[in-house]
Amino acid sequence: MSDGDGLYRFVFENAGVRGELVHLDASWQAMLKGRDYPDPVRDQFGQAMAAAALLSGTIKFEGSLILQAQGPGPLTTLVAQATHERSLRGLARWNDEVPADAPLPDVFGDGRVVITVSPDKGERYQGIVPLKGDKLEDALGVYFEQSEQLQTRLWLAADGDRAAGLLIQVLPSESGHEEDWNRIGTLAETVTRQELLQLPADQLLYRLFNEEQVRLFDPEPLSFRCGCSQERISDSLRALGRSELEDILSEQGVIEVDCEFCNRHYRFDPVDVEQLLSTGPQHNAPATTQ
Numbered sequence: 001m002s003d004g005d006g007l008y009r010f011v012f013e014n015a016g017v018r019g020e021l022v023h024l025d026a027s028w029q030a031m032l033k034g035r036d037y038p039d040p041v042r043d044q045f046g047q048a049m050a051a052a053a054l055l056s057g058t059i060k061f062e063g064s065l066i067l068q069a070q071g072p073g074p075l076t077t078l079v080a081q082a083t084h085e086r087s088l089r090g091l092a093r094w095n096d097e098v099p100a101d102a103p104l105p106d107v108f109g110d111g112r113v114v115i116t117v118s119p120d121k122g123e124r125y126q127g128i129v130p131l132k133g134d135k136l137e138d139a140l141g142v143y144f145e146q147s148e149q150l151q152t153r154l155w156l157a158a159d160g161d162r163a164a165g166l167l168i169q170v171l172p173s174e175s176g177h178e179e180d181w182n183r184i185g186t187l188a189e190t191v192t193r194q195e196l197l198q199l200p201a202d203q204l205l206y207r208l209f210n211e212e213q214v215r216l217f218d219p220e221p222l223s224f225r226c227g228c229s230q231e232r233i234s235d236s237l238r239a240l241g242r243s244e245l246e247d248i249l250s251e252q253g254v255i256e257v258d259c260e261f262c263n264r265h266y267r268f269d270p271v272d273v274e275q276l277l278s279t280g281p282q283h284n285a286p287a288t289t290q
Contacts, residue, residue: 004023004026005025005026005223006022006023006201006219006220006221007021007022007219007220007222008022008023008219009057010205010214010215010216011214011215012180012212012213012214013214013215014213015177015180015212016180016181017168017171017177017180017181018168019167019169020057020058020166021164021166021167021201021204021205022050022053022054022164022222023162023163023164024046024163024164025162026223027088027224028046028049028158028163029161030224030262031045031049031090031224032160034263038094038097038098039100040098040099040100040101040107041075041092042158042159043100044069044075044078044092044136045080045090045092045158046157046158046159046163047135047136047137047156047158047165048067048079048080048136049080049088049163050156050157050158050163050164051067051136051137051140051154051156051165052065052066052067052080052081052082052088052090053082053086053088053165053222054154054165055067055140056084056086057167057220058169059117061119061120061122062084062120062121063084063117063118063119063120063121064081064082064083064117064118065081065083065115065117065118066079066080066081066114066115066116067080067113068080068113068114069111069114069131069136070112070114071107071110071111071112072109072110072111073096073108073110074096074097074098074107074109075092075093075094075098075107075108076094076108077091078090078092079091079092086220087223088222088223088224089224089225089226090261103133104132104134104135104136104139105131105132108131111131112129112130112131113128113130113136113143114126114128115127129142129143129147130142135156136156137153137155140154141153144169150169151181152167152168152169152170153167153169153185154166154167155167155188155196156196157193158197159197164197165196166188166191168184168185184209187208188208190208191208195207201219226264233257233259234276237255237268237273237276238277245277246273249270249273254267254268254270255267255268255272
């Protein structure tokens, strides 16, 4: 694998179809660090992260896109966030053994996918579709059909080393390219999980579309970035109030907070808590991070 974390855009010349390919390598490893995800949970999580990166690339905005898959099944929650700065973070929660290579209802139960687009300027938009089909990409296909009303197809894959995804979509301003769309879709359908995970972008596109006129643009780098900080954790604790913080200290001796996204550990002893309660938001206690 000669290329790393990146969002690769490409267009089919004279066909009215565009595409994206995403590879998550170092960023994926950072999201897995310190996590003991079972393989089926890890793979579903990786597919969600690849999907969030792909979906954020279809929208021109400054802000964030959050993909949430939730249900009462053994895999209860997937959260994947991508921003216009191409930063990523996410988490997964489960409460029972998650079956491998099982249809979505067996994994999530009667669940749903929620896509939330939050521009820095403008109103937030949210789309919700049921978690039905064999794979997450099937449910997301329904989302595009209902919410974006653009013909779109996705292929997603993940393992312990990489998360990857491929998307093709009809250009919004184009019409009369149904034959091209069907042909390109048929070619893309031949992609394998192994190819998505192992082939560099240019080699994969050549393998799939070597008889098409494809223009591949320079990749946009992607990275893992968590928004937690000592300041934010301190502000959250301060909002609980003195009484509740003192109750926790009385029971536990210290207050410990773990970030679910990056697994960073924050520890506040009684002196730290007293300092954060006696100072303003700009002067936070020097909590220990690990």
